[in-house]
Amino acid sequence: MQNDLFLKNVRPMGGPTADVFIRDGRIDRIGPDLAPAPSEVETIDGQNQLLIPGLVDGHMHLDKTFLGLPWVPHEAGPAILEKIETDKRVQRTMNLSVEDQVGKLIRLAISKGSTHIRSHVDIDPEIGLSRLEAVAAARETFTGAISIQLVAFPQSGVMRCPGTAALLEEALRAGADVIGGIDPAGIDQDAVGQLEAIFGIAERHGVGLDIHLHDPGELGAHQIGLIAERTRRHGLAGKVAISHAYCLGTMDDVQIGRAANLLAENGISIMTTGAAHSPVPPVQRLHDAGVQVFSGSDGVRDAWTPFGNADQLERAMLVAQRFNFRTDEGLRLAFHVATHGCAQALGLSDYGLDVGCAGDMVLLDGENVAEAVVTRPPRRLVVKGGRVVARDGTALV
Numbered sequence: 381m382q383n384d385l386f387l388k389n390v391r392p393m394g395g396p397t398a399d400v401f402i403r404d405g406r407i408d409r410i411g412p413d414l415a416p417a418p419s420e421v422e423t424i425d426g427q428n429q430l431l432i433p434g435l436v437d438g439h440m441h442l443d444k445t446f447l448g449l450p451w452v453p454h455e456a457g458p459a460i461l462e463k464i465e466t467d468k469r470v471q472r473t474m475n476l477s478v479e480d481q482v483g484k485l486i487r488l489a490i491s492k493g494s495t496h497i498r499s500h501v502d503i504d505p506e507i508g509l510s511r512l513e514a515v516a517a518a519r520e521t522f523t524g525a526i527s528i529q530l531v532a533f534p535q536s537g538v539m540r541c542p543g544t545a546a547l548l549e550e551a552l553r554a555g556a557d558v559i560g561g562i563d564p565a566g567i568d569q570d571a572v573g574q575l576e577a578i579f580g581i582a583e584r585h586g587v588g589l590d591i592h593l594h595d596p597g598e599l600g601a602h603q604i605g606l607i608a609e610r611t612r613r614h615g616l617a618g619k620v621a622i623s624h625a626y627c628l629g630t631m632d633d634v635q636i637g638r639a640a641n642l643l644a645e646n647g648i649s650i651m652t653t654g655a656a657h658s659p660v661p662p663v664q665r666l667h668d669a670g671v672q673v674f675s676g677s678d679g680v681r682d683a684w685t686p687f688g689n690a691d692q693l694e695r696a697m698l699v700a701q702r703f704n705f706r707t708d709e710g711l712r713l714a715f716h717v718a719t720h721g722c723a724q725a726l727g728l729s730d731y732g733l734d735v736g737c738a739g740d741m742v743l744l745d746g747e748n749v750a751e752a753v754v755t756r757p758p759r760r761l762v763v764k765g766g767r768v769v770a771r772d773g774t775a776l777v
């Protein structure tokens with residue numbers, strides 16, 4: 381009974397001591413002083429530690445990481461196009477096994493308590509679907525240990541790389557779950573062209589969209605309007621995310637109010653890493669206006685950034701620091717962004733620590749969620765669907 385587990389003496393979300401019985405991978409019972417599980421079910425004493433739902437990495441690039449290799453000095457210049465070209469050149473030169481590299485990063489994410497990942501995977505006419513196929517193969521290897529959504533990501537653009545739109549559509553048959561996009565104006569110089577192409581594919585296949593939008597200021601704001609209009613027209617409310625959306629970080633009070641309403645009305649989520657190097661969407665303001673805000677690692681040790689460790693408690697801390705969240709309320713909001721915010725943006729309907737939810741959870745040292753965000757203690761136990769997948773900071777898969 382690999383998917384049955386009895387966790388006794390834990391404190392869900394830092395509240396009073398309780399027990400949790402996971403049966404067939406789902407939370408069957410949770411509460412104080414539960415009757416012991418049948419003797420054949422593994423029982424673990426949580427020793428009154430803090431229990432939180434599995435962490436969710438809402439935005440990764442699994443296919444790009446250099447994790448586990450000798451140090452690779454960072455080369456890329458500041459502009460997005462330079463970074464794209466550097467990434468492609470370095471990947472070509474290094475000629476790594478994508479599947480092996482992906483496996484290293486997935487194992488690291490599991491050890492840090494992630495039970496779900498959304499990963500963008502590069503697709504362009506030069507590499508075709510080769511990287512998507514490698515990531516899909518790695519996902520297969522880790523079935524049951526972590527859930528992974530794949531975004532078919534046109535890193536080099538759609539309209540400026542003829543053939544990409546057809547590849548994106550093909551990617552859905554090869555294992556992608558979501559259609560990506562990138563700076564329709566800044567990269568493609570054809571905002572309407574790219575958006576018509578990707579929204580058309582999403583509607584035909586009944587999938588969601590997650591669009592990288594780095595374009596700043598008015599240019600970015602204009603594209604948020606175009607995305608909202610198409611989300612409404614294609615009936616995709618709740619299935620569209622905009623990643624980064626730096627333009628939301630430089631708006632004045634009136635502009636951000638309007639943009640937040642537009643996003644909330646159309647069910648468009650906003651992903652932020654809480655980046656220190658650029659303007660970022662105002663998390664509290666958006667959250668208060670009813671916009672789903674979620675977080676993720678973005679690159680982990682790749683040609684785009686030498687940083688990253690796949691730890692979503694650390695991500696919550698970086699978001700909190702970026703916005704100067706110091707009160708428990710603020711720290712809880714940062715935690716929400718890295719957990720339930722991600723779950724909603726990714727459409728995970730059975731997420732949380734309630735009866736009937738998936739048995740995905742993390743046990744760790746800490747009095748409450750606020751302290752966990754600040755101290756980021758080692759993950760004592762990571763459980764996925766009732767199965768222990770990491771212990772004391774080490775993945776068991």
Ligand SMILES: [Zn+2]
Nearest residue numbers: 500592678679
């Ligand atoms: Zn990204």
